[in-house]
Amino acid sequence: EFITDIVARRHPAVIQSRNTPPDCTVAEIGNERARQNKLQPMIDFIVETVPVEKIFMLEHEFEDEENENILDLLIVVSRTNRTEFAELEPLVEFAALGHPHVSVSLHASGQMELSLKNGHIYYSAVCKAENIIFDDHSRPLPQVPVERFTEISDRARKDFYLNHTRAVSYYDSAEQNYALGRRDTALFLAHQAMELCFRGILWALLGQDKRTHSIRVLKKYTRRIAPQLAAIFPNETNKDERFLQFLEDVYLDARYKYDLKIDEDVLLTILAKAGDVLEVSKTVFEGWLSRL
Secondary structure (H helix, E strand, O other): OHHHHHHHHHOHHHHHOOOOOOOOOHHHHOOHHHHHOOOHHHHHHHHHHOOEEEEEEEEEEEEOOOOOEEEEEEEEEOOOOOOOHHHHHHHHHHHOOOOOOEEEEEEEHHHHHHHHHOOOHHHHHHOOHHHEEEEOOOOOOOOOOHHHHHHHHHHHHHHHHHHHHHHHHHHHHHHHHHHOOOHHHHHHHHHHHHHHHHHHHHHHHHOOOOOOOOHHHHHHHHOOOOHHHHOOOOOOOHHHHHHHHHHHHHHHHHHHOOOOOOOHHHHHHHHHHHHHHHHHHHHHHHHHHHOO
């Protein structure tokens, strides 16, 4: 309550912009799923400080280091909102502090409805009645016609496997170059294979084309939709961080240096991770299709 009062004073427009019908109270959020996941205080804070229309919760069948299921909260912001998302995002990020297994994201109500109408696979899989943990009842949930699911799946599958097939080709070439003793080329191709998998799943599921060579950046963007993929490159310890930085540095060296020396054990580790990325990205993507 103390924190909420501070937010109310600093962001009065946020509080005043709520247009919650009389029959909708914060207590209504307290469904069993939210309580089981110990999210009630977090949800209460978000609803009190952000003009929320709906909140959807998706549970990934994957546990973090604390053996808690990874959760994705899709927060739909009301059409009455007049506050920039840049001001609202710090509020939901603050609410998520202490919940490392929870990813939160803000989405405009109109964007959600248009995306569902256009057959967006992520919204189609997440924005379902059974995933709602808060609803202010101001607008009905748009329904995706069942007959569109085949079309949605086919389009997403085409987008994903266009990248994944190329990634497999790069990985096979990486192994061939390793066998021939061309370690720098093997590393470069293995890195390219991993990039394509990360970018492919982002493009197929979210329609986002993240053009970067940084695995650190790509895993950040994919954690919400593919925590299993991001977990291949943990960043829990200093050693993990050093490896991620090394991966970025040595990739650039492999592109621009002609006398690069790479330790064989390190290269084998990278090749193994590349193989994991290929396998896990495919499994995660097919899992998303099964949610439709």
